[in-house]
Amino acid sequence: MQYKRPFYKKMCFCFAIIFISFFTSFISGNTGMQDSQQTVIAKSTKVVKSNAKKVVTEKVTVKSRKATRKRKLTAKRKQKKRKGVVKRNIRKVYIAPNSGRRYHFNPSCRGLRRAHGNITKISLKKAINQGYTLCKWED
Incomplete structure (x- = not known):
């Protein structure tokens, strides 16, 4: 006795095979439409990457400018301090x-009356070494 499959089972099996083959070809990228989409996506990602690089370089240049400004300001402050010490x-x-026993910056200070x-x-320097202190009127 030969076993015969019903018609609907044969059809489901055929549809399943067609469905699987279609999606495997679609996923593997063999369709022309998918290739064009991939090139568009690739171009847009290149543009985004280049824009991102520009933004990153702009941020880096801004940071480097701020760093150089800070260095210049600290150098100026140190220089002013040195001048002040001198x-x-x-x-x-x-x-x-x-x-x-007091020293005065102004010769007409009222502490000198x-x-x-x-x-x-x-x-x-010599006044400080001799023990003189700043006048209270000039604090």
């Missing part, structure tokens, strides 16, 4: 050697 060592102050004209001009 000025402090060279700067002249006024003292009253007979009547006080008791000196009665006995005012001496010396360097700031």
